[in-house]
Amino acid sequence: MGRIPKSRLEQVLTAFVIALALTGLAVLIPTAAQRLGALRPMPTPVATPTPTAPPAAVLLPDELERDLAGVMTIVNDHSFGTAFLIDPQGDFLTAASLVSGSESLRLIDNTGGTHAVRVIGIDAALGLAQIRVASDGRPIAFGDPTTLQVDDPVVLLASPKVANLRSASPAVLTERSAIQLSLRVDDLPGNLGGPVVGPGGKVVGILTLGGKAVPINRSLDDLAQWRGQSGTLMPLAPIPGTLMLRGSDTTSSPTAGPTVQSVNPTRASAAQAALITLQGTGFTAGSRLRVRFVPLASPTGAFDGLAVTLVNATTLTVKVPAGRVIQDYVIQLTNGDGIVASSRTAFTVTP
Template identity: 30%
Template sequence: MHPGRAPMFRRAALLRSGGIVVGVIAVGLTAFEVTLHVTAIDAGRLKAIPLPATTAALATPSPLADVGRVALSRVVTVEADRLNEEALGTGWLFDTRGDFVTNAHVVQGALTVRITDRRAHTHLAVVIASDPTVDIAVLRSVDGFAGRPLPLDRTAIIATPLPVVDLASSRATGHDDISIAVVTESGRDVPLEPGEVQPGSAAPSVYHDMLALSGAPVFQGNSGGPVLDDQGEVIGILTLASPNRPQSYAIPLTRVLDELTQFAARNG
């Protein structure tokens, strides 16, 4: 890397067309899109990061892995059928109307969208709205969804490091659905490599004001997954990650919460 030069990152996709699997291998940061036919990889063992000492007198936060397990019933696989391929990502329950949040790049160009819950029940979904400029989308399950929405942290992160848990669809990633990490920095600008964004696309070439996470590997299919604090509240939307380092980036929830709320208020 040249001194003073910002690192550049790439998206990656694994596609299957005409019986041939084509792998586009990322050498930098990856915005995750996978197809239904990706071979699952055995999950590696993840080491939990110890929580900092707490001064709370009335309650002690649960271990992060336990926080993640409680929330998993509200995390789903997002399956987006495109013209010649299928993309998989992760979504999480946003409200009581059966609305789920994911990344816009997961459902971009989708002809049909389905969500599959933890009990392997599949629901047809519609894209209520998406904003590719910040890479967010809201999907609605056509037949509703039973469950409490994930609680939201509506305050901006002002202190780091912050231990967190990333949740994902193991069906989409082929790896563990719970990963322990640490938010090491906020307000990061993350550039993608030239050519990653198609001409005429509204998708960003630089992701602004991102949360930087480290401490656990993140995989294709994690896109759209929630990042939770030790109280089980969503603080971010996992979007980008390194394929060869335990480093990832999430969209801060506070930056997009108003827009997500407006999307979910629409009639689908």
């Protein structure tokens, strides 16, 4: 075999070395990359957000029970509202509109007992009145409304003896000033004069208009001025037909005011409008005829029925619009003459 020329041998050796170098790099580069990757800091994992706990209940069960022992019903010539006990001497605060101009009054306690009323003082400008009654009960302590913040939850109380009012209506503070508390709450006329309570069951305001309360500290000057006064004893007011007490079907003849006794159908889907029929007594035509649906367990979602039509004194029809909140409601009728008939008649919006 002939000898390979020297130049050719050098080329072969050079190619062989290059091939070995490339092969080594092919093996080393992935390994080095893997080791370098292991040295890189790992990104910090994103923490899973913890669900926000729901706010604690405004009132504990024992606080609610204690407060309701001091919340009763005041009746005037033509309607009723709420009053609450503020001291052991039988002094109550309520809304001035329930007392001013009325020729007769009565207080109904939480057993259904009736009491004569003395009017101690009325502050029409502020919207408050003080009455005195010889009645047992538990006074409700005053709180500090200046500590409230917008969106704070509060509770509007009414007598637990009244069947056509919720004894505890959840509410939310939407605006606070030195002279007024604005609330998001589904209140009824019978709630006027009722206490608005905050944490600890302490009174922070008095409902004097729909969705409006006077801060309780605004009453202190009036209470100091009225202290020691004997007041004026009022004749007993008749019990209105709109007032329904637990343990009895009605408190007076149905002819004393409108009543809502049944609804048909009792439920409707939120997906479409529905025409329902109300049966009762004392229905009258007029520009103020209105049917309102008030949620049983929520401060929001109330709505007015559409196209309220009086068929006769015992029957009317109303349209429930589509898209209403899915929940249970009670029906509130405002008669054509403006008299309000709240009822225990329930209506449910379903999916």
